[in-house]
Amino acid sequence: MPTKNTSPAVRPTERGRTAGGGPRERSRHGAARRRGRSERFAPYVLVAPAVLIIVALRLYPLALGVNFSFTGDGEANGTPVGLANYLELLDDPLFQTALANVGLLVLLLPVAVAIPGLLATFIFLKVPGHRIFRSVYFFPAVLSPVIVGAIFNLMLAFDGPLNEVLGTIGLGPVDWLGDPGVAKFAVVGVQIWATFGMALVVFLAGFATLDASLLDAARVDGASLRQSIWHVIIPSLSQTIQFVFVTTMIGMLTSMFGLLYVMTSGGPEGSTYLPEYYIWIQQGQMNRPALASAASTVLFLIMLVVGLLQISVLRRAGRED
Amino acid sequence: MKQRILWSAVTVLALTVAGCGSASKPASAPAESGAPAAAATKLVVWDWKSGEPYAKTYIEKAKADFAKKHPNVTVEFVPQPFEQYYTLLGTAIQSKTGPDVMMFNGGGQIRDRVDALLPIDEYVAEDKSRLAGWEAFVKEGKTYGAPVTLQGHPIYYNKALYEKAGITAPATTWDEFLANCDKLKKATGAACFALGNKEGIGPQFWLSGMGSGVLTPAEYDKWIAGERDWKSPHVKKIFEMFKETGDKKLNNEGANSTAMFTDIFSVFNTAKAAHIIGLMSDIGHWKDFGEFIGPDKVGIMLPPVVTEGATPSLPYDGGIGYAVAKWTKDPKAAADLVRSLTTTDALSSFSAEAGAIASDTTISAPQDAPVVGEIVAQLKAGKPALHVAMDSKTIDLMGRLSQKLLSGSATVDEAVEELAASDQEN
Incomplete structure (x- = not known):
């Protein structure tokens, strides 16, 4: 930063040189005022691009979309229909299923967090082969959902390898993707398989900040593995765990479309619908863009609540520091 | 200082203009197609x-x-x-x-x-x-x-499997058809129908493929004209027959998790099923099947007669x-x-x-x-397919209900009632 140091050295001499001149002094005052005004505007000018982009490309389309959700479809295209679309959504058993499935995802969230957490713990505790596991676990995270879906379509097919293995050990075939009670868990399971690598990396980063002397102390005191996980590792990693909770939730709510599209198409019996998939079907297949807008608005509100929770959780975690 | 602010303002403006320009360009591109007014x-x-x-x-x-x-x-x-x-x-x-x-x-x-x-x-x-x-x-x-x-929905059958089971000609009544399915299963191990219902498309093909053997000609024409009598016992019969194929295990296993496009066609192509309600054009048709089981081994049959007075015909549009x-x-x-x-x-x-x-x-x-000659010969007497006359929302609902019929979580009465409500609403 050499310039910062040199400029104060220059200014006083300049000021000393010009001091005393009457009319010159007055014009200098005017210049200072002008400079003050332009400096006041400078921050606004500098944030303008960001604000403009957000307003023009984010907020304005959002407002248009919300506005569109209060208009009709088909023959009523463009005419205001009030809350009709929202009432239709509430009435639609398919949308109810989609929302219920969001609830199911929230309930399954602890599982989705516990799996990478446990595996990261084992890697941290240096189980034999932990180096291999570290890269193998991360591998699915680089695959696109479509590829993952296609792989599991083959694996979970009724006459697929998984059922064949089950058959050889005397268990009847399970219609993984054809039974409504099983299919949604199958898809969530695949989603967890495909994405837990990322959470695992976050956990490993959290472990890097863990005070090893605490664990050593616990070991010296004769703590069992379960006790050291419960009383040392989990409390020390509370921030990481919260972060993984929030990011996994967002991931589950917003990025399962590809898997659903490839694996179940929302079926069987509409049991694996999620709001995203519902929006796509209404927009593209049923030609109901306004209804899709209403569903999008509902999904947006859900995400808003999740996002606000996320901010408050992260803020609280930050305060504990 | 003044100059600096001026410059930053110019830069900002340039960036914004460039940003907006590149963002709005693709949107205006399609309009160019009709640019000259005359x-x-x-x-x-x-x-x-x-x-x-x-x-x-x-x-x-x-x-x-x-x-x-x-x-x-x-x-x-x-x-x-x-x-x-x-x-x-x-x-x-x-x-x-x-x-x-x-x-x-x-x-x-x-x-x-x-x-x-x-x-x-x-x-x-x-x-x-x-x-x-x-x-x-x-x-x-x-x-x-x-x-x-x-596009239409002929019922294709595998002539080689028929020969193996000693069946000389396709059945003309539903009972005879069921008896043939039995014979085929015993002689060849093949399922009667190849059914892929993962996307819920199965019942569309079923309704159109089988409909003309169940509905009377008057009912059929009224259905196409939009006066669909969902209370007719014949309409219910079509869905009962669909459920029957599930209950009697006439379909390939895992029908609800097998995709119509295009997994199910390979079930028919590999002779694991004797019949399939397929298509006439694009995909899943005579040409595709012929490549696998031999062009001369692909046959088409009219739907078996279920109701007296029904005249089976090829459904196409x-x-x-x-x-x-x-x-x-x-x-x-x-x-x-x-x-x-x-x-x-x-x-x-x-x-x-x-x-x-x-x-x-x-x-x-x-x-x-x-x-193809057989298909073309049927065109003259053919009628529009039943499912094509329905709106896409009811079709979508029918897909989900059909999966419930096969899995046993809905009865035929419930399904027909829901379909009637959706059909009349739209």
């Missing part, structure tokens, strides 16, 4: 066929024919992926900019979107008698598209066709392009190369597939 010099066509190698000659012939009529108009074909086609088209319709001519599936897909289309009756009057399958492109008496192919957008600047040129896309010469290329039953009734069927 007569269009360029027509944009959207479809999902023109990119395929088998459609090359067809498109070339259509372009040549059109160039004779409108030498100054250029035509641009924009092939879209079929999976995204109606989503993309929906966006184009919403913004009222987009292609001048576009491909549609007959039935619900085009009827749901006639708001954006131009009636073309006055332009295509001459073609009406030469082409078949117009009904699928008509709504409330107005024609919105010209058919290119015919206009399959795909081209329509003209309402916003096109030069409707005459756009309609002429649609006519060029349905000339006898162009369609005969498409039929032979793509493996489709073309809408043109004057072209002869390919020689190497005897079953």
